[in-house]
Amino acid sequence: MFRILGLLTAMILGGMAEAHEYWLEPSAFLLEPDEELSVTVRVGEVLEGRAFPFDPRAYKEVIWAGPRDQVDLSTQQVRAKIRELQPFGNGLHSLTVSSYDQTLTYKNRNDLLSFLKSVGQEALIEELSDQDLPATSVTEMYRRSSKLLVHFGTLDGEDSRRSLSREWVAMGNGFVLFDQDGVAANQSVQILCRSQETGAVSMSLTMKTHAAGQVSPRLPEGSVCLLNSVFVEPGGAKSDLKSDWVSLHFKTFP
Numbered sequence: 001m002f003r004i005l006g007l008l009t010a011m012i013l014g015g016m017a018e019a020h021e022y023w024l025e026p027s028a029f030l031l032e033p034d035e036e037l038s039v040t041v042r043v044g045e046v047l048e049g050r051a052f053p054f055d056p057r058a059y060k061e062v063i064w065a066g067p068r069d070q071v072d073l074s075t076q077q078v079r080a081k082i083r084e085l086q087p088f089g090n091g092l093h094s095l096t097v098s099s100y101d102q103t104l105t106y107k108n109r110n111d112l113l114s115f116l117k118s119v120g121q122e123a124l125i126e127e128l129s130d131q132d133l134p135a136t137s138v139t140e141m142y143r144r145s146s147k148l149l150v151h152f153g154t155l156d157g158e159d160s161r162r163s164l165s166r167e168w169v170a171m172g173n174g175f176v177l178f179d180q181d182g183v184a185a186n187q188s189v190q191i192l193c194r195s196q197e198t199g200a201v202s203m204s205l206t207m208k209t210h211a212a213g214q215v216s217p218r219l220p221e222g223s224v225c226l227l228n229s230v231f232v233e234p235g236g237a238k239s240d241l242k243s244d245w246v247s248l249h250f251k252t253f254p
Contacts, residue, residue, distance in 0.1 A: 021045055021192075022247060023226055024054070024095055024148040029251035033153035036084035039095065046201065047194050047226055061098040063162045066152070067091050070162065092157025095148040098165050103239060106138040112241075116232060133240055141239035149250040168227055168248035174216030175248065176209075177229055183213025184229070191215075193223040196251065221254045 027038040041052040056062040056073035063072050066088030087093060106112045112133075145165050151157070159170040161178055169176050177184040186208055193203035202220040209215050209229075219225055231244040 021047065021049065021226060021228055022144045022146055022245060023047070023249040024097060024146050025051075025249070026148060026150050028150070029224070030151045030155070030253070031087070031153075033087065033090050035152070036086055037093075037150060038084050039148070046204075047192055047224065059097050060100045061096070061163055061165070063096040064088075064093070065096070065162050066093040067157060087152040090153035090156070091151060092155075092159060093150050093152060094159060094162060095150075096162045096167060097146050098163060099144040101141050101143050104140045104142055106140065108136045109133060109138060112138045112140075138241070139235070139239040140241040140243055141235060142243040142245065144245045144247075146247045146249065149248070155253055166231065166244055166246045168229075168246060170248070170250065171214070174214045175227060176212070176214045177246065178213065179231075184209055184231070185211045185213055187213070187229055187231070189215050190228045191217050191219075191225065192228075193220055193225040193252070195220070196222055196224050219252045221252050223252050225250055225252060 021042075021044055023042050025040045025042045028035075031037060039054040041054050042049045043052065044050060056076060059074050061072060062074040063070055064085055065071075068089040070088070085093075085095070106115065145163075145167065147162075147168055149159060149170060158172075161167055161169050164180070166180070166184070167178050169178060177187055177189070179187075188206060188208055190206050191203060192201065194200065195202045202223045203217070203225070205217070207215055207217065215227075227248040229246050231246070233242050235241045
């Protein structure tokens, strides 16, 4: 069983290394009060990508939270495989996931620079130029964190921070990106929305958080949206670089 979970983790994280987006896709964003939620892991681009089964035991942290309770599903026993999630009352629920650290190797510096540009980290290129990075086989230790927002019975409820890792929190007037003990100011954020009715892209833009770590985009109604931000910093003894990908998946209702 442990070997199967290890293979599943390697498959998902291996797919993450080749794509810029990682999100949790629900069976529905608004469910009946007594309905159970099914979740699929998605890895890809522009909210289109490969599907993987969701197994909480394959992650470092999996927090399922609602109005009445919250639980870390990653601590469940090996034999207790969880296929559906039951609600903790009516209203807003969140599923917050953090992966284990994995390592990726770039062929050379040019591949690394292309990656940094693609995730809005051009400013880091100059900073890294002062470091003694290898010309080939540049290693990156990466982590993926994602949060899903769904509702049971009603659209009532407020989002809140659930983990000690970097995490998005939906506020009444925007979204705040928390960074460890503070907030992430001046952080590049990629925002993508698709109309749930037509599937067409209804918004695609990049903006930066302000001093309070917040972005307040005017999102289209009736769309499924993904906020994605990538933190890249110099690595330590185990890698040349470290990265942390943080996303939020939700639906905008009329």
